[in-house]
Amino acid sequence: MAEVRARVQLNVGKNSDIPAEIVSFSGLKDGQEHVALIFNEADKHQQTPLIRMHSECLTGDVFHSSRCDCGEQLNESIELMHQEGGILLYLRQEGRGIGLYNKLDAYVLQSQGMNTYEANNHLGFADDLREFSDAVLMLKALAVTQVKLMTNNPKKLSALADNGIDVKAVVGTSAHIKVGLTGNQAYLETKIKHGSHMLDIKKIQKP
Ligand SMILES: Nc1nc2c(ncn2[C@@H]2O[C@H](COP(=O)(O)OP(=O)(O)OP(=O)(O)O)[C@@H](O)[C@H]2O)c(=O)[nH]1
Numbered sequence: 711m712a713e714v715r716a717r718v719q720l721n722v723g724k725n726s727d728i729p730a731e732i733v734s735f736s737g738l739k740d741g742q743e744h745v746a747l748i749f750n751e752a753d754k755h756q757q758t759p760l761i762r763m764h765s766e767c768l769t770g771d772v773f774h775s776s777r778c779d780c781g782e783q784l785n786e787s788i789e790l791m792h793q794e795g796g797i798l799l800y801l802r803q804e805g806r807g808i809g810l811y812n813k814l815d816a817y818v819l820q821s822q823g824m825n826t827y828e829a830n831n832h833l834g835f836a837d838d839l840r841e842f843s844d845a846v847l848m849l850k851a852l853a854v855t856q857v858k859l860m861t862n863n864p865k866k867l868s869a870l871a872d873n874g875i876d877v878k879a880v881v882g883t884s885a886h887i888k889v890g891l892t893g894n895q896a897y898l899e900t901k902i903k904h905g906s907h908m909l910d911i912k913k914i915q916k917p
């Protein structure tokens with residue numbers, strides 16, 4: 711069982727004008743400082759709030775790197791939750807769980823032609839090291855048992871559904887394409903082909 715440790719108001723978004731609360735927890739299992747951002751007190755007022763489980767990506771979230779779409783997905787989630795209310799679980803699982811330095815090593819291999827998963831495997835890691843049991847504990851600490859999940863990743867859906875969270879609906883995130891040598895087209899295409907992501911491949915490919 712996890713519990714809420716602190717819950718405090720702040721404004722977020724690119725203009726710092728979207729009201730939210732940030733929540734820390736005690737009793738999480740993996741030793742990371744995961745946090746929840748809550749919009750419109752969705753946990754208190756909504757039976758089936760919009761949820762996003764966002765895995766940390768320093769390069770994308772902070773620097774808006776061309777190599778992925780994480781920062782844009784983060785902004786998209788914040789803006790939608792501003793409208794509808796919701797809970798964004800910001801999970802400290804950099805590089806799908808391999809950490810920042812290993813992710814940068816994987817980028818080096820990707821620059822030499824490997825795809826995301828091959829690069830991970832070459833470094834001795836599985837395709838994706840993430841597991842979402844702390845996310846489930848965070849939702850339970852907030853007394854949220856029914857959700858609308860914002861994702862294109864079927865593994866996130868089953869991670870909740872198999873652990874007592876009733877996923878009533880899935881809302882896809884948009885395709886945020888970045889072209890060029892260090893662009894994210896191959897990254898997104900690999901997610902669809904090898905990660906079974908529910909993104910429309912036609913939106914990714916060059917015309
Ligand atoms: N190992 C590795 N991790 C990457 C790479 N590119 C992005 N990531 C990490 O992938 C994670 C992004 O995952 P999410 O935004 O949760 O996306 P997702 O699992 O694809 O699912 P949805 O966005 O919910 O559809 C972050 O932790 C990034 O740091 C890469 O090339 N290699």
Ligand SMILES: [Zn+2]
Pocket residue numbers: 767769770771777778779780781
């Ligand atoms: Zn990213």
